[in-house]
Amino acid sequence: MTRPSTQPSKYKETPTLKAVLIKIIALGLLDAVVVYALFVLFLKESWVAFVLVAIGLVAINWIYLTRRALPAKYLAPGIVFLIIFQLFAVGYSAYIAFTNFGDGHNSTREDAIDSIVAKSLQRVENSPTYDLTVLDQLGTYSFLVTEPDGTVSLGNVESPLEPVDNAQLSGSGKAIGLDGYTALDFAGILANQQAISALAVPLTDNPSDGALRTPDGSKAFLYESTLKYDEAAGSFTDETSGTVFIDRGNGQFETAEGETIQPGWKIDVGFANFARAFGEEEIRRPLIGVVIWTFAFAILSVATTFALGLFLAVVFNDARMKGRRFYRVIAILPYAFPAFLSALVWAGLMNRDFGFINQVLLGGADVPWLTDPVLAKVSILIVNLWLGFPYMFLVSTGALQAIPDEIVEAAKVDGAKPWALFRHIKLPLLMVSLAPLLISSFAFNFNNFNLIYMLTGGGPRDIGADVNVGATDILITLVYKVAFGSVAGRDYGLASAFAIIIFIVVATVSVIGFRQTKALEDLN
Amino acid sequence: MITSTVSTGRRSSFRKWFTATGWRHLIGVAVIIFCAFPLLYVLSSSLNPNGTLVGSNALFQEIDLGNYIDLFNRPSQPYGAWFLNTLLIGGISSLGTVFLGALAAYAFSRMRFTGRRVGLLTLLLVQMFPQLLAVVAIFLLLNAIGDIFPILGLDSQLGLIVVYLGGALGVNTYLMYGFFNTVPLSIDEAAKIDGASHARIFFTIILRLVAPILAVVGLLSFIGTTNEFVIASVLLSDPSKQTLAVGLYQFVSDETSKNWSLFAAGAVMAAIPVMALFLYLQKYIVNGLTAGAVK
Numbered sequence: 023m024t025r026p027s028t029q030p031s032k033y034k035e036t037p038t039l040k041a042v043l044i045k046i047i048a049l050g051l052l053d054a055v056v057v058y059a060l061f062v063l064f065l066k067e068s069w070v071a072f073v074l075v076a077i078g079l080v081a082i083n084w085i086y087l088t089r090r091a092l093p094a095k096y097l098a099p100g101i102v103f104l105i106i107f108q109l110f111a112v113g114y115s116a117y118i119a120f121t122n123f124g125d126g127h128n129s130t131r132e133d134a135i136d137s138i139v140a141k142s143l144q145r146v147e148n149s150p151t152y153d154l155t156v157l158d159q160l161g162t163y164s165f166l167v168t169e170p171d172g173t174v175s176l177g178n179v180e181s182p183l184e185p186v187d188n189a190q191l192s193g194s195g196k197a198i199g200l201d202g203y204t205a206l207d208f209a210g211i212l213a214n215q216q217a218i219s220a221l222a223v224p225l226t227d228n229p230s231d232g233a234l235r236t237p238d239g240s241k242a243f244l245y246e247s248t249l250k251y252d253e254a255a256g257s258f259t260d261e262t263s264g265t266v267f268i269d270r271g272n273g274q275f276e277t278a279e280g281e282t283i284q285p286g287w288k289i290d291v292g293f294a295n296f297a298r299a300f301g302e303e304e305i306r307r308p309l310i311g312v313v314i315w316t317f318a319f320a321i322l323s324v325a326t327t328f329a330l331g332l333f334l335a336v337v338f339n340d341a342r343m344k345g346r347r348f349y350r351v352i353a354i355l356p357y358a359f360p361a362f363l364s365a366l367v368w369a370g371l372m373n374r375d376f377g378f379i380n381q382v383l384l385g386g387a388d389v390p391w392l393t394d395p396v397l398a399k400v401s402i403l404i405v406n407l408w409l410g411f412p413y414m415f416l417v418s419t420g421a422l423q424a425i426p427d428e429i430v431e432a433a434k435v436d437g438a439k440p441w442a443l444f445r446h447i448k449l450p451l452l453m454v455s456l457a458p459l460l461i462s463s464f465a466f467n468f469n470n471f472n473l474i475y476m477l478t479g480g481g482p483r484d485i486g487a488d489v490n491v492g493a494t495d496i497l498i499t500l501v502y503k504v505a506f507g508s509v510a511g512r513d514y515g516l517a518s519a520f521a522i523i524i525f526i527v528v529a530t531v532s533v534i535g536f537r538q539t540k541a542l543e544d545l546n
Numbered sequence: 547m548i549t550s551t552v553s554t555g556r557r558s559s560f561r562k563w564f565t566a567t568g569w570r571h572l573i574g575v576a577v578i579i580f581c582a583f584p585l586l587y588v589l590s591s592s593l594n595p596n597g598t599l600v601g602s603n604a605l606f607q608e609i610d611l612g613n614y615i616d617l618f619n620r621p622s623q624p625y626g627a628w629f630l631n632t633l634l635i636g637g638i639s640s641l642g643t644v645f646l647g648a649l650a651a652y653a654f655s656r657m658r659f660t661g662r663r664v665g666l667l668t669l670l671l672v673q674m675f676p677q678l679l680a681v682v683a684i685f686l687l688l689n690a691i692g693d694i695f696p697i698l699g700l701d702s703q704l705g706l707i708v709v710y711l712g713g714a715l716g717v718n719t720y721l722m723y724g725f726f727n728t729v730p731l732s733i734d735e736a737a738k739i740d741g742a743s744h745a746r747i748f749f750t751i752i753l754r755l756v757a758p759i760l761a762v763v764g765l766l767s768f769i770g771t772t773n774e775f776v777i778a779s780v781l782l783s784d785p786s787k788q789t790l791a792v793g794l795y796q797f798v799s800d801e802t803s804k805n806w807s808l809f810a811a812g813a814v815m816a817a818i819p820v821m822a823l824f825l826y827l828q829k830y831i832v833n834g835l836t837a838g839a840v841k
Binding site for chain 2: 038041055058059062063066071092093096097099100101103104106107108109110111112114115118123334337338340342343344345349351352353354355356357358359360361362363364366367368369370371373375376377378381382408412416419420462469471472475476479498501502505506514517518521524525528529532533536
């Protein structure tokens with residue numbers, strides 16, 4: 023099909039004043055917001071983000087101010103979101119897959135050192151006692167301390183103690199207030215006791231010098247870390263036991279025996295996550311099981327739903343049949359019911375002890391529909407059949423009705439029996455138009471998170487595995503559990519490595535599938 | 547003799563009817579039972595004052611609207627807030643999706659530019675990567691954005707909407723692109739001769755002519771957002787900010803089978819608007835889906 027090309031150059035009419043105003047205001051607002059973001063990024067010294075955002079800002083302004091680039095004016099809004107939240111997210115996942123990011127490894131080495139020091143604080147024996155007033159400024163607590171020699175200093179969690187000279191003093195010489203701050207009275211301290219007793223105000227910029235803490239809100243004591251950080255050697259020494267923890271390049275401090283202190287920090291680990299996925303027996307064994315089940319589930323889902331959907335489409339596609347519309351409406355009800363609710367409802371129906379299927383249909387039987395490894399898989403396929411066949415029924419009906427009557431009549435005249443007619447004439451014609459949808463359906467089921475997670479939660483759990491994995495977990499639920507699970511802690515690095523493996527598998531399958539069906543050649 | 551011939555005649559006509567369409571009705575009845583049963587079960591549970599899972603097994607024995615009222619009186623599980631959040635997030639996301647998708651589809655359908663074919667192919671491939679796979683990256687990305695604009699950070703519904711808009715181009719653009727192509731180009735040409743700008747043609751002419759596909763894409767994307775669990779559960783942690791999918795899932799998983807009929811009431815209320823809309827727009831949806839299937 024040829025179309026007269028509508029070149030941007032044809033649009034040369036003068037824009038109306040209203041259009042120009044709308045454009046200037048919208049672009050101005052956007053620019054203001056982005057420039058603010060640039061300013062913050064500059065202060066945070068996030069140079070990569072700064073450069074990327076700046077390039078984006080210039081590109082957007084160019085697109086909407088030039089008279090050329092008409093298609094870009096229409097494509098840019100969607101593409102901006104696509105780039106940030108899909109393409110960038112995929113790229114960033116790939117990066118995370120090569121780090122040890124996760125619980126205990128989610129910041130820089132400096133942050134980890136500070137955090138270790140702060141966590142191991144212990145009260146110094148016979149340390150001087152400081153008189154203390156807790157001050158509040160917009161919800162942030164500060165310590166106003168009076169040292170035994172009379173010096174008054176102010177500090178909070180973020181900034182170490184600094185002497186102040188304009189504090190209000192009580193008769194005994196204790197500092198009790200400061201302009202711009204509200205001093206907490208006894209009731210205020212009681213009400214916020216937990217937050218106040220958790221505060222540690224560092225004495226100086228160097229966390230090894232210790233910090234002040236208060237057990238009661240009126241006296242502060244010096245606390246020092248039992249773990250001493252040695253700047254030159256880059257190692258921690260436990261002063262009570264003498265154990266030395268060294269940074270061995272694993273993203274944490276550890277002894278020669280492998281004893282570690284938490285937290286560690288984020289480092290690039292190369293292919294270590296992939297090596298773990300394929301190398302460690304306790305991860306590889308369940309992972310292989312999950313990969314096989316994911317494929318089996320996706321293929322069987324497409325096969326069963328398509329078979330039932332097509333069968334019903336053929337059955338209901340007889341013009342002599344009365345009440346077809348009614349049957350059709352009922353048959354698409356499961357498609358209209360929100361899918362996450364369906365899975366939860368079926369989980370109730372299939373409950374082993376109280377569910378309707380066991381209690382009523384099977385008269386009190388004890389079938390472990392969702393808790394037996396094999397039966398759980400069968401249950402998932404049944405529920406997915408319920409969820410998925412209406413879609414296949416709809417598209418098959420559409421495709422069936424699009425087959426020209428002449429072809430069918432001609433075949434009948436040639437003496438084709440119904441089955442042969444279906445097998446050799448209708449089905450091949452259907453497959454031409456339905457094959458791309460079957461591939462999409464495969465890709466969808468490959469990542470059918472809701473069904474698995476809501477119906478069985480991936481269970482029953484595989485106890486021998488090193489990751490939180492169950493018999494019905496597919497790859498995407500495994501990623502979610504590894505990344506955000508509560509059982510084994512969060513391991514973003516390993517989860518992202520799994521995600522990358524899925525990307526590669528789905529992309530390969532899809533590209534091969536689309537090649538086979540030549541769907542892409544229809545694009546003009 | 548006479549009676550017997552009559553009865554054979556009736557029998558043979560029954561057999562004829564059965565082989566032609568009768569057996570189809572048998573299958574139809576089986577389909578109705580399979581499809582409708584779980585839905586009737588939820589409806590029955592939701593009306594059951596008994597409350598537990600096992601108590602819900604007696605279908606429609608007692609009818610009581612108490613669960614529907616209870617649902618709105620639980621401070622730790624703010625169902626009303628979940629419902630509004632879902633409508634709000636789903637509504638804004640699907641409006642945004644339709645708008646962004648229509649802009650792109652207009653460009654692809656009406657303009658010829660370098661990279662157009664590549665662009666369409668890229669969209670087709672990108673939609674193979676579901677956003678939820680990159681959920682870790684999205685979580686960390688929003689965490690970082692929240693340092694600059696707290697309104698778009700974690701635990702922000704606007705942030706979630708913005709993330710959903712990342713998937714606006716993709717299969718939606720495809721559906722719309724196909725439909726835009728069916729609008730004759732002569733309409734654009736005529737408007738252009740009358741002096742209309744491209745923006746005027748798009749907003750006042752094309753968008754009206756393609757309204758049916760806009761409705762379909764809007765509805766499908768609304769249903770998609772309503773069902774979305776992974777990203778919403780990761781980004782929204784405050785119970786009063788969560789969506790129905792996140793809230794109701796935790797509701798049943800926390801309380802196991804104790805509050806089953808309460809959950810069922812929540813499910814019925816959540817499903818009825820979506821199903822009503824779906825059945826109302828059924829014709830368009832079927833056309834939209836099959837338009838993708840049949841060229």
